Amino acid sequence: MTETTPMTEKTPSAAPLLEIRGLSATYGQVRVLKPTNLSLFEGELVTVLGPNGAGKTTLVRAIMRLVKAQGEVRFKGEDVGRLATHDLAKRGIVLVLEGRGLFGSMTVQENINLGAYTATRVELQERRARIFELFPRLKERLHQQSASLSGGEQQMLAIGRALMADPKLLLLDEPSLGLAPRVAAEILRALGQLNKAGLGILLVEQKAPLALKLARRAYVLTLGRVVKELEAGEIGSHHDIAQYYFS
Amino acid sequence: MIDTSIILQAVIDGAGVGLIYGLVGIGYCVIYNATGIVNFAQGVFVMLGGMLTYTLLTSLGLPMIVAVAIAIPLVGVVGVVIEWFIVKPMLVRNSPMFAIILATLAVQIMIERITIMTAGDQPRTFHEFTAGGPLRLGPVAVGYQLIWVLVCSVGLVLLLTLFFKYTRIGNAVRACAQNRDAAALLGIPVARMLAVSFALSAALGAIAGILITPSQYTAFNVGVPFGVSGFIAAIVGGFGSASGAFVGGIVLGVAQAVAIIIFGAGYKTVAALAVLLLVLLLFPSGLLGKRSEK
Numbered sequence: 001m002t003e004t005t006p007m008t009e010k011t012p013s014a015a016p017l018l019e020i021r022g023l024s025a026t027y028g029q030v031r032v033l034k035p036t037n038l039s040l041f042e043g044e045l046v047t048v049l050g051p052n053g054a055g056k057t058t059l060v061r062a063i064m065r066l067v068k069a070q071g072e073v074r075f076k077g078e079d080v081g082r083l084a085t086h087d088l089a090k091r092g093i094v095l096v097l098e099g100r101g102l103f104g105s106m107t108v109q110e111n112i113n114l115g116a117y118t119a120t121r122v123e124l125q126e127r128r129a130r131i132f133e134l135f136p137r138l139k140e141r142l143h144q145q146s147a148s149l150s151g152g153e154q155q156m157l158a159i160g161r162a163l164m165a166d167p168k169l170l171l172l173d174e175p176s177l178g179l180a181p182r183v184a185a186e187i188l189r190a191l192g193q194l195n196k197a198g199l200g201i202l203l204v205e206q207k208a209p210l211a212l213k214l215a216r217r218a219y220v221l222t223l224g225r226v227v228k229e230l231e232a233g234e235i236g237s238h239h240d241i242a243q244y245y246f247s
Numbered sequence: 248m249i250d251t252s253i254i255l256q257a258v259i260d261g262a263g264v265g266l267i268y269g270l271v272g273i274g275y276c277v278i279y280n281a282t283g284i285v286n287f288a289q290g291v292f293v294m295l296g297g298m299l300t301y302t303l304l305t306s307l308g309l310p311m312i313v314a315v316a317i318a319i320p321l322v323g324v325v326g327v328v329i330e331w332f333i334v335k336p337m338l339v340r341n342s343p344m345f346a347i348i349l350a351t352l353a354v355q356i357m358i359e360r361i362t363i364m365t366a367g368d369q370p371r372t373f374h375e376f377t378a379g380g381p382l383r384l385g386p387v388a389v390g391y392q393l394i395w396v397l398v399c400s401v402g403l404v405l406l407l408t409l410f411f412k413y414t415r416i417g418n419a420v421r422a423c424a425q426n427r428d429a430a431a432l433l434g435i436p437v438a439r440m441l442a443v444s445f446a447l448s449a450a451l452g453a454i455a456g457i458l459i460t461p462s463q464y465t466a467f468n469v470g471v472p473f474g475v476s477g478f479i480a481a482i483v484g485g486f487g488s489a490s491g492a493f494v495g496g497i498v499l500g501v502a503q504a505v506a507i508i509i510f511g512a513g514y515k516t517v518a519a520l521a522v523l524l525l526v527l528l529l530f531p532s533g534l535l536g537k538r539s540e541k
């Protein structure tokens with residue numbers, strides 16, 4: 001097995017939707033994320049796997065400029081590394097935070113509407129209809145305080161709210177965290193559905209088997225460094241990947 | 248024995264001043280809820296509201312309504328300037344909260360000194376909004392200015408509630424208060440929302456200062472007493488709760504006025520602090536505050 005494989009083959013034409021070159025981040029003196037390369041093409045679902053503390057969260061937060069980072073981030077070929085977080089969101093990159101990041105004392109409806117902060121009233125209605133189709137349960141709980149939802153419902157709301165911003169690229173940080181296996185599978189199924197409809201997704205997960213069922217390609221991160229890239233063809237033979245990176 | 252009508256009169260007048268404390272207290276809440284910061288420059292907005300209106304009335308000879316319409320947004324701009332040049336840079340640099348609070352205190356003192364240098368240290372006042380009065384209700388007299396205070400403060404609380412509940416920007420400010428990262432990730436310009444909260448809070452302070460000046464006076468140094476009373480009102484009500492600050496203000500104002508009647512003017516501050524201590528002992532999170540989870 002080689003450490004890295006070129007990723008030029010089998011990818012749709014044009015520049016990647018997201019391309020990261022030498023992105024790194026430090027907390028104080030510690031370089032938690034070593035210079036990292038990663039790319040994601042239009043319509044792809046790519047997963048980032050890795051054990052606790054590997055730097056997965058730091059990677060997605062660095063992409064969104066929620067932590068100070070060095071290196072290059074290109075979105076649709078354009079350098080977006082200098083943009084502020086809210087401008088990245090307006091461009092169409094949205095992150096669902098680890099732990100969901102709901103506005104807990106606000107209702108489901110208020111959370112949903114805030115997702116469409118930059119949208120017009122008409123767009124808001126269209127998008128609401130779309131997310132209720134994906135997660136009908138949200139519609140039944142519109143006036144409930146979001147903190148009082150079940151874990152699964154909270155994750156649905158977090159994803160639904162992110163979709164309200166009409167992302168072109170959706171980043172998710174461990175959406176299955178703390179969920180029963182059945183519920184986690186339900187969430188990931190919805191992500192698969194979104195991806196089939198053409199949405200680019202970068203999925204950070206610890207539950208490798210679940211993520212690998214959906215992903216076209218995978219990156220394995222340990223100790224702040226990409227130690228493995230798996231192409232579409234290889235994924236099938238790597239269901240034992242957990243052993244690979246936990247060992 | 249003190250005549251009940253005198254007590255009743257004190258309650259009415261105290262409630263009027265209390266409404267002003269309430270407005271100042273709500274000013275603290277608006278900023279605290281959006282940023283987690285206690286802005287100790289809050290009283291300065293009260294002073295600026297009164298002083299600017301006085302200046303516009305006397306030096307430019309503007310009519311009251313025009314002077315007020317200029318003074319309120321002007322003080323709002325001062326709030327934004329404080330946020331932009333002091334609070335935001337400190338937040339970005341992850342300054343500890345006590346350092347930010349100290350910085351707002353420094354701003355308060357600087358603005359007071361600048362006011363002395365430019366407008367002098369003499370107390371100023373201007374006429375009531377409506378001439379005439381007072382209204383006689385049985386044994387008590389209700390000044391027209393008090394009615395202005397009541398109508399304006401209730402109206403403002405109502406408007407603020409609607410703003411935070413039903414407008415896009417109001418909801419976005421609340422979202423920033425709960426989770427700034429999540430708000431930014433949805434395209435909400437967090438820095439601008441913090442500036443909105445400072446502008447609103449400064450405008451509230453200015454309105455309080457304008458409303459109270461005719462019945463009292465304004466001067467470079469009224470910021471501290473109003474700031475402190477507003478702060479006590481906010482804590483008594485439950486810090487962060489706007490309706491709590493409103494109720495807290497009224498309780499405080501009434502307690503002070505009644506204490507003056509019964510014990511003498513020297514006991515005004517004692518009464519205020521007694522209310523504070525009593526509430527803190529009986530209701531650790533304030534009258535309308537949420538019980539903290541931890």
Ligand SMILES: Nc1ncnc2c1ncn2[C@@H]1O[C@H](COP(=O)(O)OP(=O)(O)OP(=O)(O)O)[C@@H](O)[C@H]1O
Nearest residue numbers: 027032050051052053054055056057058059098206
């Ligand atoms: N704010 C911070 N200050 C200092 N160190 C941090 C901070 N946040 C994360 N770290 C450190 O950075 C490293 C990577 O953390 P990160 O949260 O990115 O890992 P992760 O892969 O997301 O882990 P998990 O699967 O547990 O979520 C860890 O060693 C962590 O302790």
Ligand SMILES: [Mg+2]
Nearest residue numbers: 056057058098
């Ligand atoms: Mg993480």
